Amino acid sequence: MNITEKLLAKAGGKSSVAPGDIVFAKVDKVMIHDVSGPGVIKVFDKLKKEGTISVEKLWDPSKVWVAEDHFVPSAEKISAENIMKLTKFTKQYGIEKHFKYGMGQYGICHTLSHEEALVLPGEIYVGGDSHTNTTGALGAFACGLGHTDVAYVLLNGKIWFKVPETLYFKLNGKLPENVMAKDFILKIIGDIGNDGAAYAAMQFGGSGVSEMSVESRLTLCNMTTEAGAKNGIVEPDQKLFDYLAARGATNYSPVYGDSDAQYQKVYEYEASELEPLVAKPFSPENIAVVRDVSGIELDKSYIGSCTGAKYEDLEAAAKILKGRKVKIRTEILPAAISIYKRAMENGLLKIFLDAGATVGPPTCGACCGAHMGVLAKDEICISTTNRNFPGRMGHVESQTYLSSPLVAAASAVTGKITDPRDL
Structure with a gap:
């Protein structure tokens, strides 16, 4: 068995x-x-x-x-x-x-x-x-x-x-x-x-x-x-x-x-053959290599949820954002207070704030399109969450690209979908 x-x-x-x-x-x-x-x-x-x-x-x-x-x-x-x-x-x-x-x-x-x-x-x-x-x-x-x-x-x-x-x-x-x-x-x-x-x-x-x-x-x-x-x-x-x-x-x-x-x-699967991906609207199965969709302009980068706001996810984002500034609305919400505190003690929150991002409390709100940062009509977001069906993160005519924290952070810096290897 x-x-x-x-x-x-x-x-x-x-x-x-x-x-x-x-x-x-x-x-x-x-x-x-x-x-x-x-x-x-x-x-x-x-x-x-x-x-x-x-x-x-x-x-x-x-x-x-x-x-x-x-x-x-x-x-x-x-x-x-x-x-x-x-x-x-x-x-x-x-x-x-x-x-x-x-x-x-x-x-x-x-x-x-x-x-x-x-x-x-x-x-x-x-x-x-x-x-x-x-x-x-x-x-x-x-x-x-x-x-x-x-x-x-x-x-x-x-x-x-x-x-x-x-x-x-x-x-x-x-x-x-x-x-x-x-x-x-x-x-x-x-x-x-x-x-x-x-x-x-x-x-x-x-x-x-x-x-x-x-x-x-x-x-x-x-x-x-x-x-x-x-x-x-x-x-x-x-x-x-x-x-x-x-x-x-x-x-x-x-x-x-x-x-x-x-x-x-x-x-x-061979790990050496994998590369950064996104799931395009409107399904997690609608994947694309990041470099094949790079340049798509964004309104928001969201780093949060049970999928993408664990401590190592925040570390990955901080590696990208350190010493840089974001060009689009960027929200980072640690997934638990214990993670929030650890990120604060280790200087991650300062990196995020210095980059211009907003740091918020743990919540599922934006991921499920309920509150704390929902998307407006025609807005395009890159997100570390797990679903991107129509209306999932806000207006039914908004769009969400699913990605890793590294891709979400790199995209926040450029304002466009970006492979972290290309920063």
Whole structure:
């Protein structure tokens, strides 16, 4: 069995499973945020009104955590009220891990999962958000669920899964300078399409992935969602163990695939052949080599989100922006307060501000086109986010090019789509 199959077999109390099997799996961790949470609360209210299922207590409040990220700072009255609903819910059910905006550590849910070591190798983790796949980079089975399924997990601590087929993506060699994990995952999505991994597991391996930092692996797993995958995953290694130990987590039971594990298909890439890419409007699969679209004039560069505002993403941007000035509106939003503080302590924020960029608080707001920097009609943005469908970041007639932090920063300096190698 491969790692995804082994994780589901273990959680379902089975000695083995195969693609297509149905597993009723025990869940180790569950997450809701300020968009999915109110939906889950509605399910609870309906169940309470019907009186057929008790909602008096959760299966285990210590395994539940809550993030405030999509609509913070509150964009309008409804989002403010949703934060109040979350606060009431966590108090009522004794959920202690509530990362509140304006009260110390908080951030984008998929960033907190690794920054706070909330999810560990060998675990089954579900969240009320489609990019929950991100956390599979920690050697866990991680996937998003809808409101009703999350409500079921909160009450019962388990849920059924159909064991997915697994696609294996092998990277040989170390990524060249100025090429990032974002370029690799865009290449993959361009090759297989937005539905190329529909309900499949996307597993990443090879010497190139072993060479990657944990944060780079998180970028890979994050965008498996854009290929339709059920989950993304990387087998755990010492690099991951060291990363978790630095965050105080040492007690866990990692799971590994068998040496004779089977995959539906294996895709193999040579790192030396990769180069900076963008995904053109209006799809993550619509990729182009940066040098083939260089010169397209931009209105904005956005460096943020769970995909592109981890600490190493900010380091990459700072490398480009140091000693330079931006020519277009440039917004940089670290993905969590812990990352914000580290960037401040190490001088990154000064580099950004000196370059003319605006630094903002952690939020999903601009990425999902809700607030904190949405795009106007006809505006063109280059962004480190994960989606560029019509209207995703604002007006339906705006355009978003997806890129790595290096490309986004280089483009901010020139005001046009720019390969960092050409600065």
